[in-house]
Amino acid sequence: MDAQAPSARRLIDAERRVHRILRARFTAALLELGVSFAQFEVMELLHEASKLHPGEIGRRLFVARQSADHLVHQLRRGSLVDTWRLEGGSMGVELTSDGRRRMDTCEWALRPTFDLLDTLDVATRARLSNDLRACEDALRPERRAWWNDPF
Secondary structure, three states, rough: OHHHOOOOHHHHHHHHHHHHHHHHHHHHHHOOOOHHHHHHHHHHHHHHEEEOOHHHHHHHHOOOOOHHHHHHHHHHHOOOEEEEEEEEHHHEEEEEEEHHHHHHHHHHHEEEEHHHHHHOOOHHHHHHHHHHHHHHHHOOOOOOOOHHHOO
């Protein structure tokens, strides 16, 4: 091991600190909008993919389908998503027009944090992006049986 390279523990500690700072900033920015960051992540997925089901949302966010289901129900209560039953008992989910507008407002609320990260020089951002991708690839969990739930 390189004498100057931090240990895995130090890398995890650094990631946790950054993660906590980002979560705190996102939580504060979204609080007045009545959306949690977890709900925003679901809305982002639905914006990109149009229609999904809770199992797929869970797979993409690395959470259990039940957790994704709970988030979907919260969003439905806020009229931010529509749901419908699919063959086999699963549920389809898509953003409503109110959900799309709220998502745009959320993006605007998160913009100051994005702007701060954009102040990092281009080389640092590129290196950080590549290094985080390498960490993600090394740590990605194996697919679980519940990830293979049919649509």
